Amino acid sequence: MFEELAQRHGLRMIWPERPGYGLSEECSPQDLNALDWAEVVIQLADHLGIDKFSIIAQSVGTVFAMAVAHQYSSRISGTIYMISPWVSTQLANTFKWTRRLPASLVTKTLSFAMDVMWIFNKSSDSNTASTSNNEDNTTTPPFSPAYSLSCDLQDEENAFLASLEGEIDLPTDFPPHRPLRHMVRPRHVSLYVAMNKYRMSEPYQAGQLGDVIVALEKYHDFGFNYDGQPQQVPVSAVWGDKDSLIPQRAIDCFANQIRDIRLKILDGEGHDLIWKEGVMAWAIRSIGERCRAAEKH
Template sequence: MNNINQHFVLNDGRQLGYATYGSKNDFPIIYCHGSQSSRIEMHYDMSFAIENGLRIITVDRPGHGLSDFNPKGSILGFADDIKQLTEHLKIDKFSVAGMSAGSPFALAIAHQFPEQVQKTAIISGFAPFNSESKKLLTMEVKLMLNLAKYFPWLLKMMLSIQDKQLKKKPKKALQGFLKIMSSPDQEILKNDLVMNIIIRMFNEAFRQGSKGVAYEISNLLVKDWKFKLSDIQVPVKFWQGKKDNNVPFEWAELMTKEIKNADIKLFQEEGHLIIFQHAKEIFTELKPNITKQ
């Protein structure tokens, strides 16, 4: 039922890599992974997808995993890639989910294709990086994103070093990334099945080196996304832990106010990795209502 090494060729000749979980005949959900990640990013136990009639499709963004780098890549451009993928897979109606830095890409798909996208889930989601949202960040995350925006060459160098470390000592390479996570997340990280996924998804992100990861952070995430949240017509639900050190919970609140048809589920005692606690609830809610079928 699961096939994690698939790809097809886009109209411009680039290869797009993706993985599928669940049955081909079930309701499709496009999943947008986080930063420094890949199509491998998904729950370690996918039985919930089979049991609830879900077909989850996780897609490598350009320069990550099996997807070719796109020197002209943009957030809206990735939405166009997804449109081509759904046409290739003969999918008409689908929902979309975005985890962390995958949120702008998921929201862009919802923005561009309101006739096809049924619902959207944003999990621990990245918000537009501006003077208002920046104030809410922890010092460590703010420093990294400011580096990305104002000193992209330095971020590129740091990611290149991380890439080399990942290939030699993956757990050690991830220590700096993981240590800023909150105590609820630290408990989740004690699960070897979770850590195995995190190590694999990071390694796969850097399969082609660090260029794609660096480009996405510096050229897309911290820049203008080129679309307005207020123009999104598709229902959006934000899933957020209040004790998230990576993404402040107030970011979900800011975006909920911007989007007309949006609401938020706030977990008071949880952090960034809520997907490992609430995958079944999050993904099953993305199925269309009976009246829309």
């Protein structure tokens, strides 16, 4: 669905499948490591004869993208574009209750793993969490012990939020007043439906659960800090202030770690920015313009 945008700007987009996704081989969550993925990306680039490349990353993909930047910053051309960027839960002091649970418990069912990802959403002012199956039917999380732990720690979470003062005031290269629109155009609906049907049919130990385990650092920490690159790559990021997975404190931490960053906070937007045409058009157009400028020189 992004191919037309890429072609419009003269770019070739490659979407490597991490272990557990699509036609890739399955991978135990214990074995999935962000720094190992960096090696895979470089091997693929070498195989395709690509010396330098640009990166667009979304959510937990940010971890894998920054792993590439940490190991191979010289191979990255220009800015890394990040959408709803994920931050270490330990550094950002988020999802603290999950540190008390063994990784084996998190990996038992995908439903519990997904509970982990949204249980602290910002809409739970009354210490209640729910997920909507449809517009008229709302249910509580299926794993109640996890929710009980979240309630016990809610006061601590709120105290930490209250300790943060000030707001991020960073430059942005995101165009103002540009409509976002949903990415799924009528001609893409059948593809969108087929992709989601295939994704939902994947076994519980497939890619989605692996990403949850990586995000929560249950078996391995990231192996690097976002500010730890010898020659840090510039970052341009967008985040929605209604993102229920990545709170303001995480974005504060993210912005403080990156020395060369531009950040745009989108009012009223959630975690689904990857599906907004205006967001992907911004990233793809920016890479295309930089490539054309480089060719002229």
